[in-house]
Amino acid sequence: xxxxxxxxxxxxxxxxxxxxxxxALLPKxxxxxxxxxxxxxxxxxxxxxxxxxASIPVILAYTLQNSxxxxxxxxxxxxxxxxxxxxxxxxMFAMSTGWLIAMGGTTALDTLASTSFTGSQDKHDLGxxxxxxxxxxxxxxxxxxVIWGFSEPLFRALGQEEFICVEGSRFLQTLxxxxxxxxxxxxxxxxxxxxxxxxxxxxxxLITSPLNALLNYLFTYQFDLxxxxxxxxxxxxxxxxxxxxxAYTTFIRGYECWGGIAPRRALxxxxxxxxxxxLGVIHVGTxxxxxxxxxxxxxxxxxxxxxxxxxxMTADQIINTIPFGLGVAASxxxxxxxxxxKPREAERAAHCAAILSTILGAVILxxxxxxxxxxxxxxxxxxxxxxxxxxxxxxxxxxxIADGLNGSCGGVLRGMGRQxxxxxxxxxxxxxxxxxxxxxxxxxxxxxQGLWIGQCVALYLVGILEWVIVGLSNWDNEVHKALxxxxxxxxxxxxxxxxxxxxxxxx
Numbered sequence: 181x182x183x184x185x186x187x188x189x190x191x192x193x194x195x196x197x198x199x200x201x202x203x204a205l206l207p208k209x210x211x212x213x214x215x216x217x218x219x220x221x222x223x224x225x226x227x228x229x230x231x232x233x234a235s236i237p238v239i240l241a242y243t244l245q246n247s248x249x250x251x252x253x254x255x256x257x258x259x260x261x262x263x264x265x266x267x268x269x270x271x272m273f274a275m276s277t278g279w280l281i282a283m284g285g286t287t288a289l290d291t292l293a294s295t296s297f298t299g300s301q302d303k304h305d306l307g308x309x310x311x312x313x314x315x316x317x318x319x320x321x322x323x324x325x326v327i328w329g330f331s332e333p334l335f336r337a338l339g340q341e342e343f344i345c346v347e348g349s350r351f352l353q354t355l356x357x358x359x360x361x362x363x364x365x366x367x368x369x370x371x372x373x374x375x376x377x378x379x380x381x382x383x384x385x386l387i388t389s390p391l392n393a394l395l396n397y398l399f400t401y402q403f404d405l406x407x408x409x410x411x412x413x414x415x416x417x418x419x420x421x422x423x424x425x426x427a428y429t430t431f432i433r434g435y436e437c438w439g440g441i442a443p444r445r446a447l448x449x450x451x452x453x454x455x456x457x458x459l460g461v462i463h464v465g466t467x468x469x470x471x472x473x474x475x476x477x478x479x480x481x482x483x484x485x486x487x488x489x490x491x492x493m494t495a496d497q498i499i500n501t502i503p504f505g506l507g508v509a510a511s512x513x514x515x516x517x518x519x520x521x522k523p524r525e526a527e528r529a530a531h532c533a534a535i536l537s538t539i540l541g542a543v544i545l546x547x548x549x550x551x552x553x554x555x556x557x558x559x560x561x562x563x564x565x566x567x568x569x570x571x572x573x574x575x576x577x578x579x580x581i582a583d584g585l586n587g588s589c590g591g592v593l594r595g596m597g598r599q600x601x602x603x604x605x606x607x608x609x610x611x612x613x614x615x616x617x618x619x620x621x622x623x624x625x626x627x628x629q630g631l632w633i634g635q636c637v638a639l640y641l642v643g644i645l646e647w648v649i650v651g652l653s654n655w656d657n658e659v660h661k662a663l664x665x666x667x668x669x670x671x672x673x674x675x676x677x678x679x680x681x682x683x684x685x686x687x
Contacts, residue, residue, distance in 0.1 A: 227525075227532040231509055235536075237378045239505030241369070244385035246497060248392045248417055249274075255396045256410040262343050263407045269344055270351040270411070273331070276472050278324045278359040280465050282366040285317045287460030288453050289367065290508065291597040293374035294515025295662045297437070304439025305666075309453075310371040311446035316454045317363050320461070325359070328352035347407060354408050358415015365422040372425070372434050373512045380434075384424040392417035452665070459599035463590065466606035470615055470638065471496075474631050477619050485628050488568040491556050492576055492632075499544060499580070503587025506537055510588050514595025518662035523655035530592045530650050537584030544584075548577035568628060575632040582636070585643030592650050596658050597665060605645050614638030 249271045257264030289309060296305045327334070332349035340348070369381045395416055399409030429435055471493070478489035510533035517526035548555070556569035593602045618634015626633070 224528060224532055227529055228536050231506065231513065231529070231533055231536055234378050234513065235506040235509035237382045238508050239501050241381035241385055242501040242505050243498065244382065244389050246501065247389055248414055251393045252396050252410045252414050255393065256400050256407055259400070259406060266344050266347045266351060266407060267410055269340070270348045272472065274352065274355060274359065276468055277327060278321060279362060280461055280468060281317055281320045281324060282363045284461035284464035285320055285457040286313065286366045286370045287463070287511065287594045287599060288456035289313050289370035289374065290511035290594045291456055291515060292453065292665065293370060294512045294595065295519035296666060297374045297519060298516045299519025299663055299666055303437045306371065306374060306437035307439040308442060308445050310367060311442065312450065312453050313367050314364060315446060316450055316457055317367060318360065320457065321360055321363050325356045328356055350408060351411050355411035355415055358411065358418050361415060361418035361422050365418055365425060368422060368425040368429065372429065373508065374515065375434055375437060376512070376516065377434055378509065380425055380428045384421050384428065387424065388417050388421045391420065456597065456599055459603055460594065462603040463594070463599045463606060466603060466610060467586070470610040470635070473615060474618070474635060477622060477631060478628060481622065481627055484564045484568060487562065487565045488556065488572065488628060491565065491569050492572060496576065500583065502540055502544070503537055503584040506533060507587040507591025510591040511595040514592055518596070518659050521659050523659045526658065527655045533588040533592055534585055534647050534650070537588035538581055541581035541584035544580040545577045548573055548580070552577070572628050572632050575629065575636045579636040579639045582639035582643040585647055586639055589643065589646035589650050593646060596653070597661065601649060602646060605642050609641040609645070610638045614641065
């Protein structure tokens with residue numbers, strides 16, 4: 181009899197029942213004469229509900245994170261149109277570079293930390309992974325900081341206005357210290373999520389979001405820092421968020437897996453982590469960069485087109501927190517199940533995540549289509565902008581299902597340690613066909629609709645391909661590879677073997 185362990189209670193459960201002389205040789209018949217089958221649908225519904233509960237606080241946390249810079253843009257934008265344009269452009273550039281290190285690079289923790297939590301005998305391996313992640317991602321961020329420091333000539337090469345080249349560069353230079361706080365905060369969140377602790381990030385941001393608005397107002401207007409008060413205030417908010425999460429871990433929950441600072445162990449075997457983190461950056465970045473290219477292309481189609489594109493992109497950034505948050509929850513769940521050597525449950529969780537994302541995408545599609553004629557007025561009263569938003573909205577609404585699949589299946593692939601698969605699919609789908617085709621259509625009579633047709637095609641290609649890849653996976657082999665990552669030094673050479681699962685009572 182093989183014993184399995186649940187990542188939620190980790191008590192042994194028999195996978196094959198014991199038979200004796202009284203065991204029936206044939207399944208019992210139901211009253212209608214049909215052989216009774218186990219109610220598998222209950223297990224699927226239970227898994228979908230579990231993923232829903234896990235993803236809600238993650239989605240709320242990412243929504244609140246996005247609100248920090250959105251509020252900053254709104255407050256500083258009252259100074260002048262130039263200040264508004266500079267802040268919006270600078271935060272966009274920060275998201276495509278520095279924030280990408282935090283959001284994409286920490287997917288290595290999605291893979292390794294969640295597997296370590298249920299698959300390693302030494303619970304302190306999770307704390308080592310956190311330290312290793314902070315070291316690797318801080319190194320990645322140092323490269324970004326250099327780019328920000330010398331961004332003025334880069335912005336000129338991109339054809340930006342002179343005031344954006346000068347003031348945007350200084351804006352990013354001021355933001356450099358705060359950006360590191362963002363990276364460390366995201367790393368701490370993943371450390372807790374690997375332990376199935378999802379809510380602290382939301383709790384912390386409920387405190388720092390209003391504090392961020394207050395700080396932005398004080399530094400921008402009361403302390404006379406003007407435009408540069410925004411990055412200063414936002415940076416402080418990120419560091420406060422990180423410190424509050426550390427305090428939660430220390431005094432409330434999550435400290436059991438820390439084990440103290442261990443620089444020698446943390447600095448060993450950096451390459452496996454760095455490789456996964458880099459692939460995670462590429463996986464997430466290939467999609468983000470594609471949308472930024474669309475935004476740049478829209479700017480060449482005229483003022484009304486650019487305004488409509490800004491409305492759509494602002495809304496999409498908010499909506500995208502749903503599939504991305506679900507993907508993060510699915511990634512942690514998959515890692516836990518693979519580390520606990522439960523291949524069938526991992527397979528079910530992967531497909532449940534895809535099904536849940538499809539349902540949520542259909543709901544969002546319905547809402548967007550039912551409001552398409554008035555949606556643009558939330559942001560702008562110009563009838564031309566509202567009309568163009570209504571024309572493009574069917575394509576934006578249609579790709580919500582595909583975007584959900586991309587988020588959930590991408591999270592599943594990260595939980596399996598297959599970031600490279602998602603990165604390759606994104607590169608081929610976006611840059612190999614859909615993005616060039618969309619730009620071609622945009623400048624040959626289709627306008628903004630052509631750009632979003634390209635995005636819609638790309639997302640469906642990515643979503644369907646990733647789900648097919650997940651469906652064709654050998655889950656017994658994925659369990660073996662997950663434990664092999666622990667045994668071969670992805671955690672630590674000195675760590676105990678992981679051939680058996682340690683029975684810890686609290687997760």
